[in-house]
Amino acid sequence: MRCTKTRDVNGGGCGTKDLALGDLRKRRPSRAAGKQRARKRPGRPRRIFHFACFCAMEADFRARRREASLPAGNRTSGRGVPCGGIRILRPQCEQVCYAFPKGWPIEGRETATQDRSTLKLRDYQQECVEVCDALPPGSYLVQMATGLGKTVTFARLARRGRVLVLAHRKEILEQAQSYYDVPVGIEMAERASAGEPVVAASVASLVRRLDRFAPDDFDLVITDEAHHAVAPSYRKIYDYFKPRLHLGFTATPNRGDKVRLSDVYERIVFARDLKWGIDQGHLADIDCRQVTVDYDARKIKTSRNSTTGQQDFRLRDLDEALNTPETNDQIAAAYRRYAQGQTLVFAASVDHAYELARLIDGARVVEANTSPEERERLISGFGRGEFPCLVNNLVLTEGTDIPGIETVLIARPTKNPTLYTQMVGRGLRRGPGKESVRLVDCVGITYDSGLCAAPTLLGLDPEKVLARYRRQAVEGPLSTMEERFLSFDETPLSWALRAKRVDVLGRDEGWDLHDVNWVQLGDGSLTISTERVVLRIAPVDLVGASVLEIVDRKTGLVLSASEREPLQRLLDAAHERLSRKAADQRQLWDRKSADRWGSRPASPKQIALIEKLCAEAELSDLYDGLDGELTKAQAGQLITHLIERSKSERAAKARKGRADARQRRDIERLHRQGRVPDYVFRAIRFDELDGYTAWRIVKAAEEDAWDA
Incomplete structure (x- = not known):
């Protein structure tokens, strides 16, 4: 008999000679003596497999049975084949052959419909595997955006023992079976593993079954959607097992509740975010749009997921708030105005989905009660363009591959960053002629800081941008959103109000600021200026780590940078450096010193200079946006920023191309004369120096800006 590559005996095979279970036992009478013969079950085809595969499989199983001391109920049935069925892979076969023992119930058993274990990894995926395989024992985090292939990446990690994959969604557990090239057991609901080398487990199920495993059963633990790792259920599992290595994989750049993951993971070892994926051409760019509809997110009750600890809106209350005639008409109008091409709509409930489909011409609905055959027909027809709009209620958040989606309309608000990322992720795959996907967010009439929106995809906080600029910052290509956030943060009104942000940072998130008068920028970074340098702390990552840079104030050169630390x-x-090197400038950086004089009203000279340097529209925004009169501290920050902006605008013409030979000679001459300090000269990279920076260095030296 020949291999069929399928579970049935019909069809062509790879040419390697195989034996059915009964044939194998007839050839090995000595070992089969006294054993129960396998028989073909009535009405079912025989399961066939390679002879060599069976021998290797049987030896491997016997070794694993000795090591794991499996209970009798999980041992072989008749011929040494595990009762769970073993997945057997041969190089000649494109698919997976299964061997099932006598009497095994086939219904409900997982089978592989597609072997993904031999997929060629992309360069960045291979790089991630090499980085993780070289790690010393410990607990580390990997950040990889939706659509960049987290599952296929962690399935290729080197196995030095058994592997445990943790997730809280069924889809991830099922995906793991097709990406691994060894048997994968499932721990979820009524299904249980049987000593397989890889176990994919639902957190909610495993946390109640820990007594079935020894603490040292697994060499490697992998947590998918690792931003949930601080939840109590996850922590109970981590406290029980003692693996050599724990790796967390996440696509979410931050947690919605601002909880850091440093209690679980030591550091981030590999990061490829959504913007990187777009810039490298792996993912489609996102054209972001916002539409205001008549609901108030602050009035919708929330509940906390007991497994992940993530808060989100209660489904019943969400349906009551969104599924109204007025709101539905507004959402349908948003579709007609903004949708382009094939449009996928996410609704708040099943009833909401049908109501929206009734208002959108040609729309169809797929929901949880849609039969598998009808669901496949609808998705296939939508992918072929037979109708323009498919409305669903969270049944297409994971695993749906429709490259032709050109618009994603979210009419189901959420506070869950993972869920939001999954909904948007349905449109990220690139296709022929598809460079971007349009994202239409239906937001409420009031601002809710916890509501997920397009900035969530990049870890940006819309609250850092003043309300009057917020929509302008959000709308447009996602690839340039970070730059828009920074530009709208560089306004006179923003400069005057920045100090309040850092007070909140220290109070709410528990950082000890040592009374340093930090300024927080729109991207979350912190800066403080002295007469000579600017200290800058980059935005913190998921484990609460960042980098401290010392930047020359006159030239913008980075003089030094720390390692990534908490x-x-x-x-x-930073406080130690300021106390040691800028003690005589305490009024510039110490909050207590600044508060003593900074709370007084701005002087007439300060106001006159501000009005001279500001445009008329900026002045109008400034005075309208302030709660009271301008203080000395606010005026001081404003004047500093305005003067720097004025210098930059006047010097912009010098910013074209590389620094020329004359500029380089001038810098070297000024350094020999002692007018460019050694610490500045050492920071200059002449092969990368641009004309603008060279101009600033020369100008600062000629003005004796560094003269002590």
């Missing part, structure tokens, strides 16, 4: 350690280092 934020509190950087705050301590």
Whole structure:
């Protein structure tokens, strides 16, 4: 008999000679003596497999049975084949052959419909595997955006023992079976593993079954959607097992509740975010749009998921708020105005989905009660363009591959960053002629800081942008959103109000700021200026780590940069440097010193200079946006920023191309004369120096800006 590559005996095979279970036992009478013969079950085809595969499989199983001391109920049935069925892979076969023992119930058993274990990894995926395989024992985090292939990446990690994959969604557990090239057991609901080398487990199920495993059963633990790792159910599992290596994989750049993951993971070892995927051409760019509809997100009750600890809106209350005639008409109008091409709509409930489909011409609905055959027909027809709009109620958030989607309309608000990323992710795959996907967010009439929106995809906080600029910052290509956030944060009104942000940072998130008068920028970074340098702490990552840079104030050159360390350690280092090297400038950086004089009203000279340097529209925004009169501290920050902006605008013409030979000679001459300090000269990279920076260095030296 020949291999069929399928579970049935019909069809062509790879040419390697195989034996059915009964044939194999007839050839090995000595070992089969006294054993129960396998028989073909009535009405079912025989399961066939390679002879060599069976021998290797049987030896492997016997070894694993000795090591794991499996209970009798999980041992072989008749011929040494595990009762769970073993997945057997041969190089000649494109698919997976299964061997099933006598009497095994086939219904409900997982089978592989597609072997993904031999997929060629992309360069960045291979790089991630090499980085993770070289890690010393410990607990580390990997950030990889939706659509960049987290599952196929962690399935290729080197196995030095058994592997545990943790997830809280059924889809991830099922995906793991097709990406691994060894048997994968499932721990979820009524299904249980049987000593397989890889176990994919639902967190909600495994947390109640820990007594079935020994603490040292697994060499490697992999947590998918690792931003949930601080939840109590996850922590109970981590406290029980003692693996050599724990790796967390996440696509979410931050947690919605601002909880850091440093209690679980030591550091981020590999990061490829959504913007990187777009810039490298792996993912489609996102054209972001916002539409205001008549609901108030602050009035919708929330509940906390007991497994992940993530808060989100209650489904019944969400349906009551969104599924109204007025709101539905507004959502349908948003579709007619903004949708382009094939449009996928996410609704708040099943009833909401049908109501929206009734208002959108040609729309169809797929929901949980849609039969598998009808669901496949609808998705296929939508992919072929037979109708323009498919409305669903969270049944197409994971695993749906429709490259032709050109618009994603979200009419189901959420506070869950993972869920939001999954909904948007349905449109990220690129296709022929598809460079971007349009994202239409239906937001409420009131601003809710916890509501997920397009900035969530990049870890940006819309609250950092003033309300009057917020919509302008959000709408447009996602690939340039970070730049828009920074540009709208560089306004006179923003400069005057920045100090309040850092007070909140220290109070709500528990950082000890040492009374340093930090300024927080729109991207979340912290800066403080002295007469000579600017100290800058980059935005913190998921484990609460960042980098401290020392930047020359006159030239913008980075004089030094720290290793990535916990934020509190950087705050301590910055305070120590300021106390040691800028003690005589305490009024510039110490909050208590600044508060003593800074709370007084701005002087007439300060106001006159501000009005001279500001445009008329900027002045109008400034005075309208302030709660009271301008203070000395606010005026001081404004004047500093305005003067720097004025210098930059006047010097912009010099910013074209590389620094020329004359500029380089001038810098070297000024350094020999002692007018460019050694610490500045050492920071200059002449092969990368641009004309603008060279101009600033020469100008600062000629003005004796560094004269002590």
